[in-house]
Amino acid sequence: MTRTTKAPSFDDILAVMSAASRGDRSARVALPDAPRPDDTATKIALTLNVLLDDLAPAVTDAKRAPAERGGVADREAAFADASLDLSASTGNRGRLLEEIACRLGKQLAELCTIRTVTDDGEWVVSSRAGYPPDAEVVALVHQGMLAARQRLGERVRAVLVSRQPPLVAKTDSIPERFDVASSLTIALGSGGKVLGVANLLRSSSDPAEVGLNPVQTGEGLLVSSVIRDITERKLAEEQRARLAAIVDCSGEAIIGKTLDGVVTSWNLGACRIFGYEAAEMVGQPLSLLIPEDRANEETAILDALAKGDGQRFDTVRRRKDGTLVDVSVTIAPLRDGAGRIVGISKVARDITERRLAEVALARAKEAAEAAARDLEAFSYSVAHDLRAPLRATNGFARLVVDRFADKLDADGKDWLEEILKNARKMDELIDALLALARVTRSELKLERVDLSAVVREAAARRRAAEPERIVELHVEDNLSAVIDVRLARALIENLIENAWKFTAKTPSPRIVFGKQDGPGGRAFFLGDNGAGFEMASVSRLFAPFQRLHTVSEFPGTGIGLATVQRIVRRHGGRVWAEGVPDAGATVYFTLPTQQLVTETGETQ
Amino acid sequence: MNKVILLVEDNPSDEKLTVLAFRKCGVSNEVVVVRDGAEALDYLFATGTHAGRDASALPRVVLLDLNLAKIDGLEVLRRIRADDRTRHLPVVVLTSSRQEDDVLASYASGANAYIRKPVEFAEFAEAAKTLGLFWLLMNEPAPPPPAAGRAT
Numbered sequence: 001m002t003r004t005t006k007a008p009s010f011d012d013i014l015a016v017m018s019a020a021s022r023g024d025r026s027a028r029v030a031l032p033d034a035p036r037p038d039d040t041a042t043k044i045a046l047t048l049n050v051l052l053d054d055l056a057p058a059v060t061d062a063k064r065a066p067a068e069r070g071g072v073a074d075r076e077a078a079f080a081d082a083s084l085d086l087s088a089s090t091g092n093r094g095r096l097l098e099e100i101a102c103r104l105g106k107q108l109a110e111l112c113t114i115r116t117v118t119d120d121g122e123w124v125v126s127s128r129a130g131y132p133p134d135a136e137v138v139a140l141v142h143q144g145m146l147a148a149r150q151r152l153g154e155r156v157r158a159v160l161v162s163r164q165p166p167l168v169a170k171t172d173s174i175p176e177r178f179d180v181a182s183s184l185t186i187a188l189g190s191g192g193k194v195l196g197v198a199n200l201l202r203s204s205s206d207p208a209e210v211g212l213n214p215v216q217t218g219e220g221l222l223v224s225s226v227i228r229d230i231t232e233r234k235l236a237e238e239q240r241a242r243l244a245a246i247v248d249c250s251g252e253a254i255i256g257k258t259l260d261g262v263v264t265s266w267n268l269g270a271c272r273i274f275g276y277e278a279a280e281m282v283g284q285p286l287s288l289l290i291p292e293d294r295a296n297e298e299t300a301i302l303d304a305l306a307k308g309d310g311q312r313f314d315t316v317r318r319r320k321d322g323t324l325v326d327v328s329v330t331i332a333p334l335r336d337g338a339g340r341i342v343g344i345s346k347v348a349r350d351i352t353e354r355r356l357a358e359v360a361l362a363r364a365k366e367a368a369e370a371a372a373r374d375l376e377a378f379s380y381s382v383a384h385d386l387r388a389p390l391r392a393t394n395g396f397a398r399l400v401v402d403r404f405a406d407k408l409d410a411d412g413k414d415w416l417e418e419i420l421k422n423a424r425k426m427d428e429l430i431d432a433l434l435a436l437a438r439v440t441r442s443e444l445k446l447e448r449v450d451l452s453a454v455v456r457e458a459a460a461r462r463r464a465a466e467p468e469r470i471v472e473l474h475v476e477d478n479l480s481a482v483i484d485v486r487l488a489r490a491l492i493e494n495l496i497e498n499a500w501k502f503t504a505k506t507p508s509p510r511i512v513f514g515k516q517d518g519p520g521g522r523a524f525f526l527g528d529n530g531a532g533f534e535m536a537s538v539s540r541l542f543a544p545f546q547r548l549h550t551v552s553e554f555p556g557t558g559i560g561l562a563t564v565q566r567i568v569r570r571h572g573g574r575v576w577a578e579g580v581p582d583a584g585a586t587v588y589f590t591l592p593t594q595q596l597v598t599e600t601g602e603t604q
Numbered sequence: 605m606n607k608v609i610l611l612v613e614d615n616p617s618d619e620k621l622t623v624l625a626f627r628k629c630g631v632s633n634e635v636v637v638v639r640d641g642a643e644a645l646d647y648l649f650a651t652g653t654h655a656g657r658d659a660s661a662l663p664r665v666v667l668l669d670l671n672l673a674k675i676d677g678l679e680v681l682r683r684i685r686a687d688d689r690t691r692h693l694p695v696v697v698l699t700s701s702r703q704e705d706d707v708l709a710s711y712a713s714g715a716n717a718y719i720r721k722p723v724e725f726a727e728f729a730e731a732a733k734t735l736g737l738f739w740l741l742m743n744e745p746a747p748p749p750p751a752a753g754r755a756t
Binding site: 384385387388389390391392394395396397398399423424427431434 | 615617618621624670671699700701702703721722723724725726728
């Protein structure tokens with residue numbers, strides 16, 4: 001600190017104040033070695049220097065030379081004298097304080113208030129001014145500063161100590177109420193007697209807060225005020241505000257209640273779902289929402305929560321208009337810092353739509369199951385009841401042929417043979433229909449199946465049935481697919497039977513099974529060089545009971561390819577065919593379940 | 605020795621065909637026909653319309669249709685197997701159904717054999733012949749159980 005023999009002028013003081021208000025806290029007013037306490041400018045300069053010392057960062061404190069610390073002691077002595085003089089010169093005091101307050105307030109803070117205490121202990125705002133604290137208070141300020149920094153870290157800007165508890169009451173709420181970022185409170189005293197207090201308040205861009213801590217000492221109660229950076233708290237407040245906004249925007253009802261079930265908070269979502277405004281519900285028991293037949297629900301909830309258990313359940317609640325609403329509720333205990341349960345949070349979601357969807361789904365499922373049962377019963381009926389008359393028709397016709405052959409003429413025998421043949425035909429149709437129904441009905445059990453092997457087995461069965469026919473068979477090896485093995489056999493059996501049948505009139509019959517990889521994935525095909533078909537009629541190929549050839553040309557039920565199509569479609573695949581009359585037909589099919597397994601790398 | 609065949613069959617045409625098939629292949633045993641599951645049990649246990657019959661006189665083989673009125677074939681089969689008197693009685697399921705479910709359920713309920721009635725009479729006659737040959741001639745029936753209440 002600069003020393004001079006001259007008393008400081010108001011211009012010197014103003015220069016330092018300007019520097020300080022620009023953020024330069026290192027400037028100090030130059031003071032004479034022996035300051036004259038009766039000089040007004042000197043008094044203000046002393047106060048200002050102390051204020052700046054208090055506001056300066058700790059590092060400045062530590063770097064200060066020991067000689068300058070001695071200067072602090074000098075000043076402290078001067079403060080005491082100044083206080084004494086000030087208290088003595090009551091006549092000028094008001095004007096003096098006002099002047100100081102004005103200048104301090106203008107340059108260093110946005111608001112400076114001076115409160116004085118009357119002889120009977122009443123605190124009054126006497127002026128807007130500042131006054132240097134007594135030596136004891138200054139010493140406490142420095143001690144407190146160090147202690148506070150240790151406790152609170154670098155965010156501490158200043159610590160002030162006063163002797164009087166009323167200080168707490170007077171300054172406690174000011175920073176909050178006026179959105180003041182930082183506050184400096186200086187006790188004004190003389191000869192151990194507190195005369196008043198100067199309060200400097202700022203709303204700077206570096207937020208701070210004032211904490212006031214009463215400390216019991218041997219000399220009585222002292223109050224230290226800690227000025228602390230509250231940037232983090234401000235951020236937390238912003239976050240809290242954001243969270244509050246989120247809570248309000250939420251479509252869910254978010255409700256706070258006490259352990260007794262009394263509503264403490266009620267968001268907009270709760271208004272929307274239940275129809276009550278926050279003002280109507282806060283302070284009311286939440287049981288207002290509970291329908292009579294569920295009255296004991298709330299008791300059970302509160303009991304479980306008292307034990308600390310959160311809960312989630314679906315239930316029904318009553319809206320303000322009396323209608324009921326399906327809600328999904330999550331309830332959790334709210335705890336204080338010590339872990340004690342102090343309240344209950346309840347989040348309720350309107351699940352009316354979900355409920356309706358569930359009901360619709362259940363109905364659809366029921367209908368589908370009923371349809372499946374009907375089909376089951378129908379198939380069973382076909383299997384048993386349609387066959388019995390057929391068996392009688394065939395059986396008795398056969399008995400007539402056997403026993404009365406000598407009594408029948410050629411026509412009679414021929415007609416009976418027609419009856420027998422048609423009965424057999426119908427038996428085959430019933431079998432085919434049942435097989436088709438089974439394809440639609442049975443549950444898929446997917447596994448990797450070697451289709452090449454299935455083709456060879458099916459062909460071997462055809463050969464065994466018709467050993468006189470010589471058919472050339474080309475099967476690409478190791479073509480496998482993920483498919484229900486029973487349906488795979490039915491699929492291949494039908495294709496092989498078709499190929500076998502339609503090459504019956506071909507000179508050198510040939511059947512080929514292979515694969516074709518394209519952009520749409522792998523397609524398998526089974527082709528022959530048989531009768532083929534006109535592409536114009538390809539659309540009828542896969543329809544049940546549709547035949548592209550007369551029965552006399554090629555026998556069959558007309559259900560084989562319909563069955564093939566159903567099997568492929570049940571596996572999510574596609575089936576199509578290409579044909580040229582008298583040159584052959586090829587049936588292609590895809591089994592996308594293939595990719596399903598390739599992706600996961602394993603068969604089921 | 606009693607060599608009655610018990611035919612549980614609700615369809616008169618099937619009944620006639622079955623009897624004709626047996627006769628055609630030379631099986632001349634008495635065929636007792638009952639029309640539904642309840643009557644089948646009445647016959648076997650000598651109750652109801654068959655009260656007074658000697659219950660210890662069991663048929664050599666029971667030909668059982670599955671699709672029966674009152675008590676269905678599978679239930680008849682289960683009750684036959686549940687009773688000590690009929691536990692070892694040979695029961696051949698003779699039905700139109702070729703559904704796997706029915707075949708499995710029949711064996712699970714204790715059927716000794718499962719024969720699907722072929723539509724073609726010639727095949728049916730062949731099946732009847734084999735059936736008669738096996739169950740009436742070749743098969744050794746289980747000895748009758750010691751009947752309760754009968755003096756020894």
